[in-house]
Amino acid sequence: xxxxxxxxxxxxxxxxxxxxxxxxxxxxxxxxxxxxxxxxxxxxxxxxxxxxxxxxxxxxxxxxxxxxxxxxxxxxxxxxxxxxxxxxxxxxxxxxxxxxxxxxxxxxxxxxxx
Amino acid sequence: xxxxxxxxxxxxxxxxxxxxxxxxxxxxxxxxxxxxxxxxxxxxxxxxxxxxxxxxxxxxxxxxxxxxxxxxxxxxxxxxxxxxxxxxxxxxxxxxxxxxxxxxxxxxxxxxxxx
Numbered sequence: 001x002x003x004x005x006x007x008x009x010x011x012x013x014x015x016x017x018x019x020x021x022x023x024x025x026x027x028x029x030x031x032x033x034x035x036x037x038x039x040x041x042x043x044x045x046x047x048x049x050x051x052x053x054x055x056x057x058x059x060x061x062x063x064x065x066x067x068x069x070x071x072x073x074x075x076x077x078x079x080x081x082x083x084x085x086x087x088x089x090x091x092x093x094x095x096x097x098x099x100x101x102x103x104x105x106x107x108x109x110x111x112x113x114x
Numbered sequence: 115x116x117x118x119x120x121x122x123x124x125x126x127x128x129x130x131x132x133x134x135x136x137x138x139x140x141x142x143x144x145x146x147x148x149x150x151x152x153x154x155x156x157x158x159x160x161x162x163x164x165x166x167x168x169x170x171x172x173x174x175x176x177x178x179x180x181x182x183x184x185x186x187x188x189x190x191x192x193x194x195x196x197x198x199x200x201x202x203x204x205x206x207x208x209x210x211x212x213x214x215x216x217x218x219x220x221x222x223x224x225x226x227x228x229x
Contacts, residue, residue, distance in 0.1 A: 090158070
């Protein structure tokens, strides 16, 4: 049981490049989300999905796109990377987003934009 | 919308002492308050949570208390050990768009337990 798997673990981009952070979960969770973690800022929600075909914006969505074509996968796309997007990105999933709902996080993807 | 404030940002204790981390929230309708622990270089993991119909919950050396009137909740760690050293995050539900129940996190408390 792999849980939540993120790839790549590390990535260096140049300003203006695009890339996709991959996230997959094998727990049949309905809810998936992406957070970014910056020093002293905690975890901030970028986008989330409550099921296949349904996505919505979180606290800091600008510069990122997501899609949810299957229950298992929730990729995060950076269309034109900027230095402000240098961060550690965590994908998370849970059974739902109501009631007691434990978030299961991936190992994180450290992105540096030069 | 919901806002979560967490204090202190850093906390240093001697092994065996107690540690207390406090969070306040703004939305009186919030009903679920989890705490996550993140060890250095690792992913955040849930350690304990509490629902608004309960005032206190304990799990071995950790406990969480909730004061709905004052809109604050606290994490208590007793008999601290070096392995308790980590960053701790509190969280509360927040509504974004048309969906309730996403979590907004505090900015974290770095706990250092000195042997």
